[in-house]
Amino acid sequence: MPLLPRRFERLKAVLNHRMADLTVLLEEVHKPHNLSAILRSCDAVGVLEAHAVCLEGRLPLFNTTAQGSQKWVPLQRHASAADGLQTLRQQGFRLYGTHLSATAVDYRSCDFTGPTAFVLGAEKWGLSPAAIALVDQAIMIPMSGMVQSLNVSVATATLLFEALRQRQAAGLLPSQGEGVGPERYGRLLFEWAYPEVAAWCRQQGRPYPPLDAEGAISEALPRTVRLRY
Known part of the structure; x- marks a missing residue:
């Protein structure tokens, strides 16, 4: 089924507000409910992608709490906290x-x-000593009750929405895709609009075809590929 123009406009509207300079790194947060809720908050705030350190051989799992947000906020996996944090620092x-x-x-x-x-750790254990040693600043969310911390998904949402509030107050929220960059914007827009065709292009080692103003692919592709959209 061809991509409807209103669907294309919706994809652009969301991507226009994405921020590549705001992210989270989760260290061994494996519970599907927590991971799903975190990605849902990332999507709501406008985070472009998230990061995770997982136990070897353990894949991230999601449940209905995510509401499909894992499709729109990719989770980049790292072998260790040191690897993930050093990658982010270099960026x-x-x-x-x-x-x-x-x-x-x-x-x-x-x-x-x-x-x-x-950078957040699993609710039971918190961050590892290796991660603690590498962060630039330790932060806390003050608590007035008997417990000392929030659920990791709630804590993540609290921090993300504070970052959103600060950026809005400073007039720094993107609205026309400037939070992503033009080259990456075009690539992501195509992948969001035509994920199966994008996968075929990557397999073939060829660039994505151009899109017209209404989001239609403006290049003749093989019939077997056209059937994918």
Whole structure:
């Protein structure tokens, strides 16, 4: 079935507000409910992609809580916390790790308007010593009750929406795709609109065909490929 113009406009509207400079790295957060809820929050805020450190051989699992958000917020996997954090640091992110310590500061006192990565561990164990040693700043969400911490998915949402609030107040929220960059924008838009054709193009080692103003593929493709959309 051809892509409807209104569907194409919806995809563009969402991608226009995505932010490549805001992300999360999850260290061994494996419960499907938590992982799904986190990706749903990422999608709601406008995070372009998320990162995860998983146990060897263990694949991330999602449930209905995600509401399909894993399709729109890809989860990049890393072999270790050191690997993931070093990758993000090389990309220019400042790393904020949720960890109760003498050096932790109230998350509301931090500036999240620049490239920001929130690093969170599993609810039971928290961040590993290796991750704690690599973050730029330990942060905490103050608690007034008997428990010392929030569920990891709730904590992630709290931090992400604070970053969103700060960026909105500073007039830094993207609205026309400037949070992604033109080359990446075009690639992602095609992959969102025509995922099966995009997979075929990658398999063939060929560039994605151009799209017209209404989102239709403006290039003659083999019939077997046309049947995929």
